[in-house]
Ligand code: SF4
Ligand code: ZN
């Protein structure tokens with residue numbers, strides 16, 4: 104049986120590329136120092152700043168909130184959580200329950216935004232059906248929109264996303280294969296804020312694998328909803344590429360990390376989005392062309408955009424969670 108390279112106790116994990124093994128205690132230490140190095144290397148957060156962590160209820164977001172809460176004590180930043188209830192039946196119900204238990208366990212305030220409260224009872228799947236669009240594309244847009252709205256209303260310095268190295272390698276390969284090169288500049292460890300319009304996003308788990316995130320959440324006993332969303336389609340390109348990334352990493356350990364660290368250095372070499380971001384004429388949040396995707400979609404479905412009521416709704420939910428909104432109602 105393998106032994107921990109630090110203390111000689113029975114190991115719970117071994118790294119093929121670094122030829123090191125760790126027991127539970129030293130794996131937790133190793134994981135946290137790896138995430139700390141990522142935060143420092145990419146200048147993700149400074150002492151005193153507020154990070155709003157997006158918590159889905161799954162294992163990556165559990166690892167994210169766990170590690171950010173523990174690192175906040177040594178690095179001096181503040182953490183709060185945001186959960187979007189997407190209204191996807193029992194899956195969303197259990198994800199929400201896991202997120203609430205997680206936030207309670209690590210001791211951070213959690214604001215919950217419920218999509219059905221904004222749409223008069225419709226969740227992501229129904230909205231996608233009404234708009235005749237794939238559920239994951241509507242879901243991704245809704246999450247980005249609401250998380251950004253919450254970040255702006257809380258005056259967060261950054262929004263933290265739980266994407267791990269496997270996710271990022273999949274997104275990068277997908278962008279290459281489909282030649283969606285404009286998507287690549289958004290795949291780095293950090294995106295900058297745009298004043299009044301968008302909160303910068305950070306990916307603290309950029310250098311850790313899915314397996315590491317899972318093991319960390321498990322060893323800390325963090326509540327997780329392990330269910331898969333019913334909208335996942337096994338034929339989706341992301342699902343196929345995930346299998347390929349796992350295979351690639353088992354044959355060539357370290358290749359995924361090399362891809363991501365090289366990509367992080369070359370983000371500016373790829374085509375940047377055309378045009379300039381501007382406030383949406385309905386809700387004042389970020390848009391490319393004067394109308395944001397959320398307002399466009401809801402206008403198409405309901406005959407009027409729902410964006411204008413989002414900011415007041417978000418402020419109310421932040422307040423209920425004990426996260427003080429930083430703007431007055433009606434300001435942009
Ligand atoms: Fe949303 Fe698709 Fe993920 Fe389900 S699988 S949570 S619909 S992005
Ligand atoms: Zn050990």
Ligand code: ZN
Pocket residue numbers: 383384385386387388394395396397398399408410411
């Ligand atoms: Zn809008």
